[in-house]
Amino acid sequence: MKKAITVALAGNPNVGKTTLFNTLTGSRQHVGNWPGVTVEKKEGIREYSGRTIEVTDLPGTYSLTAYSADEVVARNFIIEDRPDVVVQVVDASNLERNLYLTMQLAELGRPVIIALNMVDVAEGRGDTIDEKRLAELLAMPVIRTVGTSGEGLLDLLDAVVAIAAKGEKHTHTIGYGDDAEALISDLVGILDDDPDLAPRYPLRWLAVRLIEGDADIRRVVSGSSVGDAVSARLADIDFDEYEATLADKRYEAIGAILPQACTICVRKMTGSDMIDRVVTNKYLGIPIFLALMWGAFQLTFAVAEPFMAGIEYIFGWLGEGVAASVGPEWLASLLGDGVIGGVGGVLVFVPNIFILFLILSILEGSGYLARGAFIMDRLMYAIGLPGKSFIPMLMGFGCNVPAIMSTRTIEDERDRLITILVNPFISCGARLPVYILFAGVFFGRDAGNVIFGMYILGILVAILSAKLFRSTVLPGESSPFIMEMPPYRIPTLKNALLNMWEKGSTYLKKAGGIILIGSLIVWFLASYPAGVGYGSEESFAGMIGKFVEPLVAPLGLDWKIAVALIFGFVAKEIVVSSLGVLYGAEEGSAALSDALLADPALSAAGALAVMVFVLLYMPCVATLAVIKKETGSWRWAGFSVLYGLVVAWSLAFVTFHVAGFFLGGA
Structure with a gap:
């Protein structure tokens, strides 16, 4: 009997991830909490092409920076549980924001598939997206989906089965500039001396997280045999400055990709915009x-x-x-x-x-x-x-x-x-x-x-x-409240x-x-x-x-x-x-x-x-x-x-x- 294919479903909030999860798994799902963490855990099963596909719906997150429990859970599941495939659900009408998470997922060294969701919304407002070109630029499969109708679902399942069979890892990386790359290279060399870290984590990803000041990763590394050497190398750096530099480089990469894969037409006022003028009005x-x-x-x-x-x-x-x-x-x-x-x-x-x-x-x-x-x-x-x-x-x-x-x-x-x-x-x-x-x-x-x-x-x-x-x-x-308004949709x-x-x-x-x-x-x-x-x-x-x-x-x-x-x-x-x-x-x-x-x-x-x-x-x-x-x-x-x-x-x-x-x- 073939081993079940494990799939992690990742994505920003309000991209239709839950809808896609429900469409994939139907009633064969259950909800609990992640071990040791009070964050909701959703799991479901889909039988397809003679294989059992176990889908875990990760908490919605804009990045893997680990400022919140949701981000830690999503990141740790991908790193430590090692799913066979990571499916990132992307809102096709907000590609620039969604691709920031893609840049971070690509550094985790796991097979990633992009579910280009809500394509109907994007095209309805005048966007033209070339998913084949986007797949070439990202070096990962891109599948068009509409979660509410099930469009593209079988194509997505085919891609999951195919990628799991190959067992290929996507190692697409971003160049962060000479100074950052020199520091990353030094850290990778130091980290490679610990025989326990390399099998558990992608070393380049560890180095990137360290120079961005990730507290969880610093705790992991400080308890290793190379903890003192890493601390000495990082003693004089400005973590905030490096974090800002790396974020800018990711957006630069996204800015280079988007014009080649997406034509964004002149924006018209959408139906959602017109409704919001009334329902979010200051007085009404x-x-x-x-x-x-x-x-x-x-x-x-x-x-x-x-x-x-x-x-x-x-x-x-x-x-x-x-x-x-x-x-x-x-x-x-x-x-x-x-x-x-x-x-x-x-x-x-x-x-x-x-x-x-x-x-x-x-x-x-x-x-x-x-x-x-x-x-x-x-x-x-x-x-x-x-x-x-x-x-x-x-x-x-x-x-x-x-x-x-x-x-x-x-x-x-x-x-x-x-x-x-x-x-x-x-x-x-x-x-x-x-x-x-x-x-x-x-x-x-x-x-x-x-x-x-x-x-x-x-x-x-x-x-x-x-x-x-x-x-x-x-x-x-x-503290201020920041949230993104999802587009209005007809609920299923x-x-x-x-x-x-x-x-x-x-x-x-x-x-x-x-x-x-x-x-x-x-x-x-x-x-x-x-x-x-x-x-x-x-x-x-x-x-x-x-x-x-x-x-x-x-x-x-x-x-x-x-x-x-x-x-x-x-x-x-x-x-x-x-x-x-x-x-x-x-x-x-x-x-x-x-x-x-x-x-x-x-x-x-x-x-x-x-x-x-x-x-x-x-x-x-x-x-x-x-x-x-x-x-x-x-x-x-x-x-x-x-x-x-x-x-x-x-x-x-x-x-x-x-x-x-x-x-x-x-």
């Missing part, structure tokens, strides 16, 4: 962004409602069947109230979550979400939130855990710490079931507006908290569905694991000690709730809500499953929503207070653990808990009393 940008987000939540609620009703009916039917046919009574209660009432109370919101993720995936695939980051950055930078933090904040709408992990791309430690501390206020998908439950029960047709308001409140609290931290515990100037349904499933399936796994366990624990606490009424104040759950009730009573909440909030510390979805358990027996086969509406202790103002408290109070266990890991201190993790509780209680108190004035119930 934020209202348009907020209107689209509001529409997304309205559509989510409207489309999901019949599906929710169907799931609720199924679980109601199951609950009645268990109550009527299962014995003894404790087992019927365990299955009906604990499992069906708890997990079913959470699964009923699956349609909302999947629909919202689908809408956000479509917006992301179209290129608009990048504009959202740009639009909101102006406001956030003005009040002290680090500009680079918006991408982790955006990720927080899915889950705060990977969002906090992604802050490793922020170089300034104070900027990074502020982003970590305010990220838990961004409303993750786990909170959505709580909003849907209470907004749907108490606000009817206005539920979408109320849920949208929760997301806006989370953003405002994050922004104001960042301003507070910037002016008190972490003073200083916030396949990629949107894959993205939706990748994010939504995490919710399903929670329901099958941690939420089930949490529901069973709540059932036990609500059922015992033996002889007390299920869910009564004499149960263990009632005792815990009554002990905590004085703290939440000023918010218009009773002991049952208090118990649910305590268990919500494990995972926010458990708030709903706990309520499903605690309310289930009292209303027989009635849905949780009916039970909440019938509870005289709960009002519309109290429902708003619950949503505000769940939005802002302490991070879940997983988020708290990653805060500790990323900050390296339980002190900041504890601060996050205490600060969140104070903010949550204060705003929930204000919400309850202000809303009570208008809605009644305070």
